[in-house]
Amino acid sequence: MLRLLNIEFHKLKYSRSAKVISITYFVLITFIALIASIEFKFGGINFRIADQGIFNFPYIWHFNAFIAAWAKLFLAIVIVSMMSNEYSNRTLKQNLIDGLSKKEFVASKFLTVIAFALISTLFLFCVSMILGLSFSDYTEIGIIFSDFEYIIAYFVKLLGFFAFCMFLGVFVKRSAFALGFLFIWWVIENILYALMKFKVFKGTTIADSIIQFFPLESMGNLIKEPFTRLNFIQSAANQLGESFQKDYGVHWYQFLIVLVWTSIFIWLSYLLLKKRDL
Amino acid sequence: MENILTINNLTKNFGRITAVKDLSFTIQKGNVYGILGPNGSGKSTTLGIVLNVVNKTSGDFTWFDGNTSTHDALKKVGAIIERPNFYPYMTAAQNLKLVCKIKGVTTDKIDDKLEVVGLLDRKDSKFSTFSLGMKQRLAIASALLNDPEILILDEPTNGLDPQGIHQIREIIRKIAAQGTTILLASHLLDEVEKVCTHVVIIRKGVKLYSGPVDQMNASYGYFELKSHHMNQLKDWLASQPSFGILKEEGDKITAFLNEELEASEVNKKAFEAGIVLTHLVKRKESLEEQFLQLTNNQN
Structure with a gap:
């Protein structure tokens, strides 16, 4: 296993674009801290975002996991190109001739995907911990580590998404087209959702229960938007006579759906590779 | 092995x-x-x-x-x-x-x-x-x-x-x-x-x-021959059982062997038959010729 990771790391280590994008990705996550410095005046009152409770434990896990997940698009580029470049440079063929089996090839890529997701999660954990300890109103151990499932959800979400990217890289063989395909897929899922929600199953929740099984939607479902959970947003809504009734939790079946998709994508990548003549 | x-x-x-x-x-x-x-x-x-x-x-x-x-x-x-x-x-x-x-x-x-x-x-x-x-x-x-x-x-x-x-x-x-x-x-x-x-x-x-x-081929090679009296040479070669196919290329005759035969032997026999050779070379087919023969045979 270490040998496979070592091989893949060797390939990425010398690629300047992969390095630049990965570093940008991690820098971007640390920029969450910048939100703390946002200040503005609203009706004569000094308003500081950091004081509005977004960095309170345990809410910070939810908030940071949601915001940091956007940056995954950067790593998606790295992952898609690390797959498709093997095709365009024809190095996949050379790797196989040199004695790597197709199984080992997929395994080395998937291990890298796991490593990326794991490092991102650890990184996010550290950033959130530091931000939380400096801004949170509550710092008791019990509170700090409650709602911790959002960090695990973040890991699973990245894992699933990167596995999808990996599959697209193998499937499409060209990085630009694979990323385009990713976007098209996202559009398709949304159109399908809109069609079901407002046409086919109008006025029911059937659309929601179907769409949660779609790959991108299931990943998005893991961590729902945290904004309407904030106190000041809720009180603002209350004044307007609105209230948010939403399930913000992370559920076991949502994990399961994403993990099933992850294994489908890895398995399909392997199957494609096995069937194709190079 | x-x-x-x-x-x-x-x-x-x-x-x-x-x-x-x-x-x-x-x-x-x-x-x-x-x-x-x-x-x-x-x-x-x-x-x-x-x-x-x-x-x-x-x-x-x-x-x-x-x-x-x-x-x-x-x-x-x-x-x-x-x-x-x-x-x-x-x-x-x-x-x-x-x-x-x-x-x-x-x-x-x-x-x-x-x-x-x-x-x-x-x-x-x-x-x-x-x-x-x-x-x-x-x-x-x-x-x-x-x-x-x-x-x-x-x-x-x-x-x-x-x-x-x-x-x-x-x-x-x-x-x-x-x-x-x-x-x-x-x-x-x-x-x-x-x-x-x-x-x-x-x-x-x-x-x-x-x-x-x-x-690759059960072949004994071939001769390239020349004489001042080409027709005579050709008739004589055709009468010899050692030679198979004859080909005229330019001013040379190429004669393929059916059996092992030395150049000196050919020279001697030709002279005895009254033909004076001006050119006599024994060759083995190159890989190219053997290859072409082999691929043509299968057509």
Whole structure:
């Protein structure tokens, strides 16, 4: 296993674009801290975002996991190109001739995907911990580590998404087209959702229960938007006579759906590779 | 003798086209093999199958004694297919280091092998800056990293300039002299003729011949003859049972032998028959002629 990771790391280590994008990705996550410095005046009152409770434990896990997940698009580029470049440079063929089996090839890529997701999660954990300890109103151990499932959800979400990217890289063989395909897929899922929600199953929740099984939607479902959970947003809504009734939790079946998709994508990548003549 | 590669009834279909049809042959240790065949005859497909990059339709092949899986066996093989494939953003040395990691061998031979192919001074240049000849030589260095039991070369001189072709041939000759088994696929007959001891000839995916180069045709060679009285010479040759087919090319007659016959014998007999020869050469068919004969016979 270490040998496979070592091989893949060797390939990425010398690629300047992969390095630049990965570093940008991690820098971007640390920029969450910048939100703390946002200040503005609203009706004569000094308003500081950091004081509005977004960095309170345990809410910070939810908030940071949601915001940091956007940056995954950067790593998606790295992952898609690390797959498709093997095709365009024809190095996949050379790797196989040199004695790597197709199984080992997929395994080395998937291990890298796991490593990326794991490092991102650890990184996010550290950033959130530091931000939380400096801004949170509550710092008791019990509170700090409650709602911790959002960090695990973040890991699973990245894992699933990167596995999808990996599959697209193998499937499409060209990085630009694979990323385009990713976007098209996202559009398709949304159109399908809109069609079901407002046409086919109008006025029911059937659309929601179907769409949660779609790959991108299931990943998005893991961590729902945290904004309407904030106190000041809720009180603002209350004044307007609105209230948010939403399930913000992370559920076991949502994990399961994403993990099933992850294994489908890895398995399909392997199957494609096995069937194709190079 | 130790078998390195055994191929049994291998078949590959691409849709309706059969690229390789029921192919069987054996590669034994210590010989230099040539796979000959026109473009599109199934050479590269065959090599692709045994190298794990093309899926076979039916039949099977075994590396060494069949005790190892194909990808483990490939770690003991050095192969170059068509075009050198490396990571363009890595230097020569970095690329070779990666190959070492895949093959599971130590990296201390990198400099030696770069020396063999004459690229040591460019080891820290990026692969993308190399010329085609240099890329091909780097590919050979990479194939040699594990001191392979067999070196497989598919069209190694394709697309190179004469100097590049010469360099590659010298390298192949050097490696062959060390006793490494080599399998060389090519459509260039003189290339195969210069280095190979055995040949496998394929056309349209079907094997026409496999065995030592000099036993390819049951042929005794041919004579090229000239005389001042060509008609007389021709009649006389036709009357001799030792000669088969006669061909007139320019001002020469080419007479193919049906049996072993010395040049001195021909000269003597002709003179006794009253014909004075002005030109007499005995030749063996070149590989090219044998190849063409063999492929034509099958039509």
